[in-house]
Amino acid sequence: MSTDTTGTDAATAITDSPGGAKRERLYRYLLFASASVSILVTLGIVFVLVTGALEFFGQYNPLDFFLGTEWNIDQHKLGVLPALSGTILVTVLSAMVAIPIGLAAATYLSEYASPRARSILKPALEILAGIPTVVYGYFALVYVTPFLAAFGLPVGTFNVLSASIMVGIMIIPMVSSLSEDAMSAVPDSLRQAGYGMGATKYEVSTGVVIPAAISGIFSSFILALSRAIGETMIVAVAMGQSPQLLQFAEPLANLFESNQPMTSAMITLVQAENAAGVIYQSMFAIGLTLFVVTFAMNLVSNWIAARYREEYE
Amino acid sequence: MTQDNVTDDRTDRSTIVSPEDAGNESETPDPSGESSLSRSIAAEGRDGERVGTAQTVLEARDLNVYYDDVQAIDDVSLAIPENRVTALIGPSGCGKSTFLRSINRMNDLIDAARIEGELLFRGKNVYDDDVDPVALRRKVGMVFQHPNPFPKSIYDNVAYGLRIQDDTENLDERVETALKRAALWDEVKDQLDESALDLSGGQQQRLCIARAIAVDPEVILMDEPASALDPIATSKIEDLIEELAEEYTVVIVTHNMQQAARISDRTAVFLTGGELVEYDDTETIFENPESQRVEDYITGKFG
Secondary structure, rough: OHHHHHHHHHHHHHHHOHHHHHHHHHHHHHHHHHHHHHHHHHHHHHHHHHHHHHHHHHHHHHHHHHOOOOOOOOOOOEEHHHHHHHHHHHHHHHHHHHHHHHHHHHHHHHHOOOOOHHHHHHHHHHHHHHOOOOHHHHHHHHHHHHHHHHOOOOOOOOHHHHHHHHHHHHHHHHHHHHHHHHHHHOOHHHHHHHHOOOOOHHHHHHHHHHHHHHHHHHHHHHHHEEEEEEOOOHHHHHHHOOOOOOOOOOOOHHOOOOOOOOOHHHHHHHHOOOHHHHHHHHHHHHHHHHEEEEEEEHHHHHHHHHHHOOOOO | HHHHHHOOOOOOHHHHEOOOHHHHHHHOOHHHHHHHHEEEEEEOOOOOOOOOOOEEEEEEEEEEEEEEEEEEEEEEEEEEEEEOOOEEEOOOOOOOHHHHHHHHHHHOOOOOOEEEEEEEEOOOOOOOOOOOOHHHHHHEEEEEEOOOOOOOOOHHHHHHHHOOOOOOOOOHHHHHHHHHHOOOHHHHHOOOOOOOOHHHHHHHHHHHHHHHHHOOOEEEEEEOOOOOOHHHHHHHHHHHHHHHHOOOEEEEEEOOHHHHHHHHEEEEEEEEOOOOEEEEEEEHHHOOOHHHHHHHOOOOOOO
């Protein structure tokens, strides 16, 4: 009798789970829902952008939008090229700041820095990434522009150069951190091979480690650039309020004058008092253009990473 | 067996000294001090081919290496003859690789490593302050345990050492020569621009040998170069090592005692704790070792 009871108890212990399986299922759904949120939001945004843009193109000739060289809300001239000029300027200039400095910082952190120096510098760079971008914007306006003026550059109060420098500084941590990850992943045996050949540290870093990590490094550049394209607050604060077409007659003048990239042009549209109807709708067309550009760049980044990745051992 | 001939050998002594140091100190070799360190060793070829005396290229004197507090090399003294294959054998952790890596100062890359004693390359202590490890490594090349070609083309791998030395005259020709010497040319001559990583393991290792000899070093250090390879690739590497000894001094670390017996002229047996127990002609070590511990190790009683 007593043995029977024990047997039943043992059976109970392994069959009658206290809601474990049910709870597991619940956790699974909750976690799945969380993972789905970002996808759903992305799809929602794409849907809103596309429908908004289609509505806009119903009222405004797409050719006039994509090829239009004039942006004037009051006159209903909604060509995107001036704002695109602003975006290109900011992106190229900030890349010129962020790529050399970011790659040099990554090389230092990965190849040169002592563990102590790395333990201080890496978190410091992450802090740079954590500063709200509006702060960078005011910094550009209040410090960088006067600083450039003090050097005799004919910069306006709002200008492309100081905003671009700050955008560049903002994306340095992205370049350096992702590039450093790629460089740290290069197997030590390759460094040993370089040193064994009588290469200096610099020769090993530039001739062995960077080429071996080039796919990760390039994709860090592209991700950082797409971040620069999408950057809004710095340019809204420090770059001015009127999109300007690139002037090829005086290339440098483009840098010292104000301009407005697509991102902050969208802000202006939201705030504008007369923004209704087709003018308001143009925001979606600009947003869609931005989205397509950054999305394409992320695809390119993934493609590069996959195409040029070397498999070791 | 070992006779000490005092010879005056100062060949290339200054070439491992960094230019700045050589410049401001205008240091000239002191014949009385250094030359007596060089001696020649009578070394008998395993198969009787390389008989006769050979100059000492490398000599360790009371060498101690520590990793933090752990002693990896315990008071080792030995002289390595020119144009011979010298094998370093012993059980895992006996310090043979550490010894090899202290020759071209690869241990410098490990922060915890600390070295005492002298290691003379052509009579010059490579741990002297005025020695530039970069210059030293251009004279003393290295092949590693796992093939480690750069993720570049076959051609660029072999040309690497020459390019970093800005020595690119007749580059094509010298790349070809190095690949031929490494017995790889026939297999890769039509794919020089393809990635070295597409080669098989054995080919990669021969490529690494070609890369090491392209800069024409005096000594080639090999750290278990065949341990990651299959038997056929291993035998190719072994044949190659014997050929290389005609022009280079080869120091090879190996786990594989048969390999040491097959290819080396001299054998050094390291046992636990970084102690050099016996160093003699390979034949003597394998047939009639002095030390009982070496005999036990050779016959497989431990290790």
